[in-house]
Amino acid sequence: MTILAADVTLPDNAGYVVAAYLVFLVLLLIYVAIMATKLSRFERELTELNELADKERTAA
Amino acid sequence: MYGTRLRAFSLATLVTLTGGFALAAFYAPEDADQGFMQKILYLHVPLAIVALCGFVFGAVCAIQHLRTGESRWDLRSYVAIHMSLIFGAGVLVTGSIWARASWGHWWVWDEPTLVSFLIVFLLYATYQPLRFSIEDRDKQARYASVFAITAGAFVPLNFLAVRLAQSYTHPRVFATTDGGLEPRMKVAFYACLLGMALLYATLWKYEMASKNTSAQIKALRRRLAGDEVPAPRRSAAPTLESA
Amino acid sequence: MTRAVNAVLRRDLRIETRTPQVVPGMALFAVSAFVVFHFALQQRSVEGNLAAGVLWVTLLLAAVLGIARQFVADREEGGFEGFLLAPVDRTALLVAKAASLFLFLVALEIVAVPAFLVMLLGPSPVEFWRLLLALLLADLGIAFVGTLVGALAVQSRARDLLVPLLALPLLIPLLIGAVKLSAPVFGGPAAAARWPWVLALYDLVFGLVAYAVFDFLLED
Numbered sequence: 151m152t153i154l155a156a157d158v159t160l161p162d163n164a165g166y167v168v169a170a171y172l173v174f175l176v177l178l179l180i181y182v183a184i185m186a187t188k189l190s191r192f193e194r195e196l197t198e199l200n201e202l203a204d205k206e207r208t209a210a
Numbered sequence: 211m212y213g214t215r216l217r218a219f220s221l222a223t224l225v226t227l228t229g230g231f232a233l234a235a236f237y238a239p240e241d242a243d244q245g246f247m248q249k250i251l252y253l254h255v256p257l258a259i260v261a262l263c264g265f266v267f268g269a270v271c272a273i274q275h276l277r278t279g280e281s282r283w284d285l286r287s288y289v290a291i292h293m294s295l296i297f298g299a300g301v302l303v304t305g306s307i308w309a310r311a312s313w314g315h316w317w318v319w320d321e322p323t324l325v326s327f328l329i330v331f332l333l334y335a336t337y338q339p340l341r342f343s344i345e346d347r348d349k350q351a352r353y354a355s356v357f358a359i360t361a362g363a364f365v366p367l368n369f370l371a372v373r374l375a376q377s378y379t380h381p382r383v384f385a386t387t388d389g390g391l392e393p394r395m396k397v398a399f400y401a402c403l404l405g406m407a408l409l410y411a412t413l414w415k416y417e418m419a420s421k422n423t424s425a426q427i428k429a430l431r432r433r434l435a436g437d438e439v440p441a442p443r444r445s446a447a448p449t450l451e452s453a
Numbered sequence: 454m455t456r457a458v459n460a461v462l463r464r465d466l467r468i469e470t471r472t473p474q475v476v477p478g479m480a481l482f483a484v485s486a487f488v489v490f491h492f493a494l495q496q497r498s499v500e501g502n503l504a505a506g507v508l509w510v511t512l513l514l515a516a517v518l519g520i521a522r523q524f525v526a527d528r529e530e531g532g533f534e535g536f537l538l539a540p541v542d543r544t545a546l547l548v549a550k551a552a553s554l555f556l557f558l559v560a561l562e563i564v565a566v567p568a569f570l571v572m573l574l575g576p577s578p579v580e581f582w583r584l585l586l587a588l589l590l591a592d593l594g595i596a597f598v599g600t601l602v603g604a605l606a607v608q609s610r611a612r613d614l615l616v617p618l619l620a621l622p623l624l625i626p627l628l629i630g631a632v633k634l635s636a637p638v639f640g641g642p643a644a645a646a647r648w649p650w651v652l653a654l655y656d657l658v659f660g661l662v663a664y665a666v667f668d669f670l671l672e673d
Contacts, residue, residue: 276666276669329622330622332618332621332622333619333623336615336618339611339614339615339618340605340606340609340615340619343609343610343611343612344608344609344610345610349608352669352670352672353608353609353670355669356666357619359662359666360601360623360659360662361623363658363659364622364623364626367654367655367658368625368626370626370654371625371626371629371630371651371655372626372629374647374651375633
């Protein structure tokens with residue numbers, strides 16, 4: 151029972167199968183990108199808040 | 211906290227989903243009828259099953275929200291439905307690709323699950339506009355929960371009706387030769403299904419953690435800056451009550 | 454509770470009979486739709502599945518008009534607050550509104566179905582009781598779903614957009630059942646025995662769901 155089929159040539163309509171899995175990958179990567187923007191915004195806001203806290207501590 | 215065990219979930223998803231796809235690609239045999247194209251099944255059907263379970267999970271969270279009145283259940287419901295909607299978009303696109311590959315048309319009306327999915331998708335696509343158009347936060351959350359429960363009850367009815375509406379003479383596009391899967395296909399299929407479910411759970415936790423973080427930052431900003439909080443943009447998403 | 458239901462129902466019916474808005478609007482829409490179908494399909498008459506489809510799509514879209522109008526007066530004139538102050542079971546409002554919508558739909562069909570038979574239907578109808586059964590079961594389902602959707606949408610700013618967007622997908626299983634059940638009346642294929650049961654199941658499920666969640670729509 152062969153498990154690996156690495157040397158078998160792909161059939162003609164493999165394009166569609168690949169396209170479907172690519173769609174899935176693209177959706178996932180779009181989500182990664184959205185998360186990336188959110189994460190950078192969190193980073194920015196937290197640094198701002200840290201500076202704000204420092205200012206208030208020195209002022210007090 | 212939603213970030214706990216996020217790493218464990220991600221790793222589990224990584225292993226199961228990649229393993230499942232690998233099994234689908236190399237271990238499962240080709241279908242006698244549809245050939246190589248049938249491999250889309252390992253992606254399309256798990257996406258569909260997980261999306262539908264996600265909608266039902268959203269309805270359950272909505273029930274909890276109405277029972278307890280706690281806003282975190284509303285947020286869980288919102289995120290669940292949001293995720294399922296995106297998974298659902300994936301279902302429709304992959305289903306369309308499969309239809310094109312096996313029938314030559316980009317859409318087929320003869321596949322009852324795909325048609326049911328379109329209807330369910332159209333319904334849930336109104337969830338966010340509904341939330342956005344109700345300004346009062348409490349009302350918005352309550353009405354959204356009512357919608358989620360109604361839509362959740364609708365999903366099985368819809369599948370039943372559409373399935374029954376098909377005449378038996380028309381062959382289903384996506385059915386395999388005997389209507390069942392061979393054992394090796396089954397293994398790959400269940401692995402992909404489990405992997406997809408774990409992916410949904412991981413992404414759900416991701417999104418919940420992100421919303422929680424955002425709420426905590428807002429609360430912190432309020433505590434530090436007092437009244438000079440900039441007015442937030444109106445959004446359809448629910449916010450957690452600050453700790 | 455029946456007294457509360459009767460009171461609200463009588464009020465709605467009285468409003469409608471004094472200044473008829475909803476029913477004439479729905480009926481006029483239905484007849485206009487038949488004219489539109491005649492030109493769009495470019496056929497002198499329809500029969501079979503096509504006939505059932507044309508009739509039910511028209512009824513459904515007309516019903517959506519009625520759903521959109523249901524709660525508007527209550528919202529604008531303070532009917533909700535008045536109802537909430539009264540010491541009655543809140544489900545009474547659901548029952549009363551569903552009943553009034555049901556009656557409006559019946560009134561619509563008294564005009565629309567004969568109009569359809571005269572204007573568009575080719576063959577003479579047979580087994581007319583199937584159509585009556587389908588109308589009865591469908592009206593019940595539309596009444597439940599419509600009241601729920603109407604109450605949901607009335608509080609939003611985009612209510613005229615939301616009602617059709619919410620109602621149409623929800624009503625699709627009902628449409629399927631109604632068309633399948635009534636197609637033989639117009640010369641279409643015979644209907645399987647299960648379709649009345651499917652419609653009844655739909656009515657039951659949505660009646661229960663509406664009963665369970667309606668209270669939450671009324672809280673302030």
